Amino acid sequence: MLTYIARRLLISIPTLIFISLVIFLLLNLAPNDPMAQVPLTVPPEVKQKMREALGLGQPLYIQFLKWLIQLFWIEPQVFIDYMFNTSFSEGKLRVISWQTRSPVMDIIVQRMPQTLWVVGMSYVVGILIAIPIGIYSAYKQYSVFDQVGTFVTMIGYSVPPFFTGVFVIVIFSVQLGWLPSIYDTTHSVVDWETFKIQLKQMVMPVMVLALQTTAMINRFMRATMLDNLNQDYVRTARAKGLSEWTVVMIHVLRNSMIPVITVIALNVPAIFGGAIITEQVFKVNGIGQQLIGAIYANDLPTVQTITFMFAVLIVLFNLLADIIYGILDPRIRYD
Amino acid sequence: MTDNNNITAKPRSKIRDVWDQFKSHKGALLGAIIFFSIVLLVMVGPFVWPFDANQIDIRSRNQGPSLLHPFGTDQLGRDTLARMMAGGRTSIAVGLAAMALSLFFGSFIGVTAGFYKRLDGVLMRFTDLFLSLPLLPLLLVMMLLFREPLSEAYGPERGMFVLIVVSIGITSWMPTARIVRADVLALKEREFVLAAKASGTSDTLIILRHIMPNVLSPIMVSATLGIANGIITESALSFLGLGFPPDFPTWGRLLNDAVDYLQQYPERVFWPGLAISLTVLSINYLGDGLRDALDPRMRKR
Numbered sequence: 001m002l003t004y005i006a007r008r009l010l011i012s013i014p015t016l017i018f019i020s021l022v023i024f025l026l027l028n029l030a031p032n033d034p035m036a037q038v039p040l041t042v043p044p045e046v047k048q049k050m051r052e053a054l055g056l057g058q059p060l061y062i063q064f065l066k067w068l069i070q071l072f073w074i075e076p077q078v079f080i081d082y083m084f085n086t087s088f089s090e091g092k093l094r095v096i097s098w099q100t101r102s103p104v105m106d107i108i109v110q111r112m113p114q115t116l117w118v119v120g121m122s123y124v125v126g127i128l129i130a131i132p133i134g135i136y137s138a139y140k141q142y143s144v145f146d147q148v149g150t151f152v153t154m155i156g157y158s159v160p161p162f163f164t165g166v167f168v169i170v171i172f173s174v175q176l177g178w179l180p181s182i183y184d185t186t187h188s189v190v191d192w193e194t195f196k197i198q199l200k201q202m203v204m205p206v207m208v209l210a211l212q213t214t215a216m217i218n219r220f221m222r223a224t225m226l227d228n229l230n231q232d233y234v235r236t237a238r239a240k241g242l243s244e245w246t247v248v249m250i251h252v253l254r255n256s257m258i259p260v261i262t263v264i265a266l267n268v269p270a271i272f273g274g275a276i277i278t279e280q281v282f283k284v285n286g287i288g289q290q291l292i293g294a295i296y297a298n299d300l301p302t303v304q305t306i307t308f309m310f311a312v313l314i315v316l317f318n319l320l321a322d323i324i325y326g327i328l329d330p331r332i333r334y335d
Numbered sequence: 336m337t338d339n340n341n342i343t344a345k346p347r348s349k350i351r352d353v354w355d356q357f358k359s360h361k362g363a364l365l366g367a368i369i370f371f372s373i374v375l376l377v378m379v380g381p382f383v384w385p386f387d388a389n390q391i392d393i394r395s396r397n398q399g400p401s402l403l404h405p406f407g408t409d410q411l412g413r414d415t416l417a418r419m420m421a422g423g424r425t426s427i428a429v430g431l432a433a434m435a436l437s438l439f440f441g442s443f444i445g446v447t448a449g450f451y452k453r454l455d456g457v458l459m460r461f462t463d464l465f466l467s468l469p470l471l472p473l474l475l476v477m478m479l480l481f482r483e484p485l486s487e488a489y490g491p492e493r494g495m496f497v498l499i500v501v502s503i504g505i506t507s508w509m510p511t512a513r514i515v516r517a518d519v520l521a522l523k524e525r526e527f528v529l530a531a532k533a534s535g536t537s538d539t540l541i542i543l544r545h546i547m548p549n550v551l552s553p554i555m556v557s558a559t560l561g562i563a564n565g566i567i568t569e570s571a572l573s574f575l576g577l578g579f580p581p582d583f584p585t586w587g588r589l590l591n592d593a594v595d596y597l598q599q600y601p602e603r604v605f606w607p608g609l610a611i612s613l614t615v616l617s618i619n620y621l622g623d624g625l626r627d628a629l630d631p632r633m634r635k636r
Contacts, residue, residue: 018464026476158616160567162574162587163608166594170601181597273471277571281594291472292575295479303476310469318467 001326008322012315019311020071024064027300070095071308075105099299107302108287108309114185115286119275122206126213127264133214134221134260138229139248149218156215161274165208165281172204179204183284205282212274213267220263224256231255258328265321269314356628363624366617373614377423386414388421388584397600406606410596415589419606422584427562427614429499429569429585434561436504441511442554446542448512449519459516462509470506474568477502478577491580499578503568511557518550552629559622563615570611586611 042050074094094103137146173181180201189195228234229252237247276288283289287306294302357363381388386404391411398408406415448458478498485494522528523546531541566586572578573587581588586607593603 015464015467019468022468023473023476026473026480154616154619155612158563158619159608159612160570160615162571162590163604163612166590166597166604167608170597170604174598174601269469273469276471276475277575280575291475295475295577298479303479307469307472307476310472311467314467314469 004326005323008319008326012319015315016312017068019315020068020308021064023304023307023311024067025060027304028060028063067095067304071305078103078105095301095305097294097299097302099294099297099302104302104305107290108306111285111287111290114183114284115272115275115279115288118183118202118205118278118284118286119209119271121202122209123213123268123271125206126210127217129210130214130217131221131260134218135225135248135253137218138222138225141226146222149222153215153218156211157219159211160277161208161212162277162281164211165204165278168204168208169281181282183282185285205278205284208281209271209274209278213271216267216270217260217264221256221260224259225252228252228255258325261328262321262325265317265324268317269310272310272313353628357624360624360627362620363627366620366624369613369617370621373423373610373617374427377420377427380420381417381424384414384417384420386417388417389413389582390417399602407600407603409592409603415603415606418584418589419586419610422586422589422607423610423614425496425579425583425585426566426569426587426611429496429503430562430565432496432500433503433507433565433568434558436500437508437561437565438511438554438558440504440508441557442515442547442550444508445512445515446519446546446550449516450523450538450542450546455516458512462512465506466509468506471571474502474506474572475575475577478572482577492583495579495583499569499572500565503565507561507564507568511554511561514553514557515550518553519546522546522549555629556622556626559618559625563618563622566611566615566618 078094095105096102097104097107100107133149137149140146169181172179178200181204183201183205187194187198187201189198229248234247234252237251238244242251272288275286276291278284279286279288280292287309291303291306293299294306391413392408393411397410398404400407404414404416406419408414409418444458444462448455448462481498482495485498488494489497528541528545531545536544569578569585570587570590573585574591576591579585579588581592589607590604590611593600593607596603
């Protein structure tokens with residue numbers, strides 16, 4: 001098991017370097033000039049100095065190397081300093097946003113909780129809805145419940161979040177006026193009343209994202225349950241006289257969970273992609289909105305770093321999926 | 336007894352079998368009908384409909400549905416139905432073109448990886464690397480960076496079309512490549528390929544004559560899903576304001592424009608959203624039915 005995990009870990013390092021190279025090259029080889037916004041009255045020598053100050057004068061590979069060092073060496077030091085009150089990172093150059101002139105990581109740390117809170121909550125809600133529906137749909141295949149469930153799944157699969165989001169805003173905020181359409185992140189929960197407000201503003205973004213999760217996982221859950229329900233060991237279990245509950249919920253469910261858990265882990269990045277749009281619809285100031293803002297403002301370091309953070313999340317969850325898969329199914333470890 | 340039946344029974348072609356199975360899937364049939372009606376409507380509609388998508392009539396702005404304007408008009412008095420049809424044209428064209436491009440990349444890499452053992456490892460690692468890229472952020476970044484140069488080269492609309500199609504194409508070929516590779520790996524060991532090899536057929540000819548026709552069904556299924564993916568991605572980009580230029584209607588763009596008037600005219604977001612959802616839903620059902628119909632194990636005897 002340990003060698004398996006070690007091997008997976010080793011594979012993810014070149015993956016991360018490749019991704020950072022792609023992001024870096026995409027941004028740096030593109031024919032667009034970060035100095036384009038500077039007024040024409042600024043003399044060219046000054047412009048050249050500004051370019052150098054931004055680190056743009058050097059050859060590409062040095063820029064790439066410096067960016068990697070900032071990202072993998074200096075930023076972790078800052079984190080350690082923050083955690084243990086040490087001073088490793090003092091005086092070292094961090095990745096600076098061109099928009100706010102503050103370190104990009106600080107902004108990400110400020111924005112991350114909102115994203116994680118909304119995205120994480122929606123994911124949990126989605127999973128909790130999808131799994132029981134998937135089990136029951138498979139158990140009663142082609143029943144009315146199954147047909148309706150499949151149809152709802154198809155809708156969740158097909159209707160994009162920027163429509164469901166706007167649609168629920170029209171119904172619940174504009175027409176009925178029950179829920180606020182803008183997510184207020186400065187709101188803090190202190191008592192029951194504020195908790196109710198928090199709940200109200202979270203319902204719509206969470207449900208919009210959860211619909212997608214539900215569709216994805218429900219589809220998988222149903223399919224793997226169906227595969228397993230027709231297997232010989234199920235007939236054996238029934239023949240032994242086990243109760244229907246034990247057969248389905250213990251024997252079949254356990255075996256069906258293996259691929260479903262992988263799908264759950266592998267879909268986390270896709271959900272973050274959906275979060276970019278959902279944050280835009282509900283005006284949640286998470287990292288997705290930060291990314292869009294940085295793209296509009298031509299703020300390359302922020303765009304680079306946030307895109308890279310998304311990549312890290314993807315690689316991390318892929319790794320997690322592999323490891324869970326290895327734990328659940330011993331055959332995988334020896335491929 | 337059964338032998339006799341087989342002899343007297345009419346020979347059945349594969350296409351006939353597939354069609355029969357497809358027909359029995361009600362959702363798929365309905366999906367196909369809806370999808371082709373939408374395509375027909377957006378292709379023929381603009382020729383029949385008297386209003387032009389960009390014809391401004393400021394006096395009749397912000398109208399609700401009427402006989403003259405069944406879907407109403409927008410803030411500049413442009414007919415919403417005409418804009419929906421023009422937008423649908425672009426959205427579906429983007430979906431089809433992006434699908435074609437991603438299928439080309441996907442099948443090329445899939446077949447190459449499956450057929451040539453030496454390239455398999457490299458190409459599949461490459462595919463895995465692409466799968467771990469954060470696609471939506473990268474697409475947004477590509478839009479940001481290549482929008483202006485391409486607009487200058489091909490004009491604002493065509494440049495954007497090329498950019499969106501190419502970016503969707505190169506970020507969505509991976510699932511097709513994986514599926515095709517798996518099928519090719521199994522096919523390669525079959526006798527007919529061996530026979531072709533033994534008779535001195537060149538690799539290119541084996542791939543074109545013997546492999547490709549046999550991996551056509553997974554490619555067709557990914558084609559349907561590819562169209563849906565293309566339409567959704569284009570709409571998402573337009574919705575975020577990083578797609579086509581503002582006066583050029585696509586479904587995502589119309590939805591984005593309508594969001595600004597959410598308080599006053601909430602019904603305006605409904606039409607483009609419904610169009611996107613209905614198209615994608617029908618394509619997904621179509622793909623589902625196609626998958627069942629093309630899988631011989633699913634086909635009833």
